[in-house]
Amino acid sequence: MVRELGFLHATLAATGYPASSVHAIIEIGNRQALTAVELVELLGLEKSSVSRMVRKLVEAGEIEEIAHEEDARSKKLQLSTQGKRTLQSIDSFATKQVAAAMAHLTREQWQTASEGIANYAAALQAHRLDTQPPATVELGIARGYRPGVIARVVQMHADYYARYFSFGQPFESLVAADMANLMGRLHNPRNEVWVALDDQRMVGSIAIDGEGEGGEAVLRFFILDDSARGKGAGKRLLAEAMKFCDEWGFCATRLWTFQGLDAARKLYEDFGFRLEREQEGQQWGEWVTEQCFVRPGPAVAKT
CATH class of the missing domain: 3.40.630.30 (Gcn5-related N-acetyltransferase (GNAT))
Structure with a gap:
């Protein structure tokens, strides 16, 4: 999956940006605005790495810093008009990429793949955070x-x-x-x-x-x-x-x-x-x- 989805390439989703930057654009866009601290937690990267990435994306015109309404010492990050267009391109690219692959599966296999990936992602997160996933209650x-x-x-x-x-x-x-x-x-x-x-x-x-x-x-x-x-x-x-x-x-x-x-x-x-x-x-x-x-x-x- 890493190979087929392009994560071994220097850039991702036809954007010219590495995977971490693409992920940052997606998370900021999905949540409207984030602080750098929140972005560090979401991406699971070092604070210094996120700071460098944010600076590059600001310079590239993809994101902008705005005042935090509750903390004058902090700033929030949100997508610029250009960043919103980039996010639309990322979403379009991903939709086409996934749809092309799913065309080789039956409809029932679509559901199996979706549920399996979601469950595995939740298990990976639980392992990273050292938490226990919710116990499965027998029906x-x-x-x-x-x-x-x-x-x-x-x-x-x-x-x-x-x-x-x-x-x-x-x-x-x-x-x-x-x-x-x-x-x-x-x-x-x-x-x-x-x-x-x-x-x-x-x-x-x-x-x-x-x-x-x-x-x-x-x-x-x-x-x-x-x-x-x-x-x-x-x-x-x-x-x-x-x-x-x-x-x-x-x-x-x-x-x-x-x-x-x-x-x-x-x-x-x-x-x-x-x-x-x-x-x-x-x-x-x-x-x-x-x-x-x-x-x-x-x-x-x-x-």
Whole structure:
């Protein structure tokens, strides 16, 4: 990443400035104004190095010093008109650079990359400051209907698939109708729903429709809120659903998804699902390569 992003070069982001100066322009611009002391803390550099850098950027017309409203002995640094144009150029360059790289990833991989980089950055900062990152609290798993579950499951689906796959109203309406239908059939003990809970907020879901054709179960409404990803909630939800299917002795469990959801596919396959067929379709409102995965029931799997 250091090589590909250009940090080994003498200048960065097509500016003519080294990486430390580019970072200083970004931090000052994002925060409107900073003192030199605050800039030292943000950049993690020696005070003398920051002083020299600030002097050069002032001389170059990128930043200007203004009076500190609370301390007459101190000054604040803010971007000049030229500096604001430089920041716009840096942002434009970075956006194009990242977008070009991300074009080689699936939409689900975009999210994985974003979350991974953010988590690693937070860990590096915690190590540098010798602090402990916040402890990860295990999410709760609850079984059965609870007030608001229909709306919340629909919202999580609509938000995620609109953001990463541009699904719109037809998809949201389909999920809402299907979810309401299944919740209306929970009196049949072969049907069930589970949710992941952060305190009392629903941040994940999965459901089993046990009224599939030929004695099969259908796995449905498997979704996680962004805040629940990376905490093991997806694996735990799927484990609960598969335990339920095995206890009822369904001859198989079937699910429909589409190509590109690589992380979910890996999890399905870890639980014994195998791709049965693919076909082009638009049941979700957009043309995708639909995939049908099947997991044999315990009796079938033994034969």
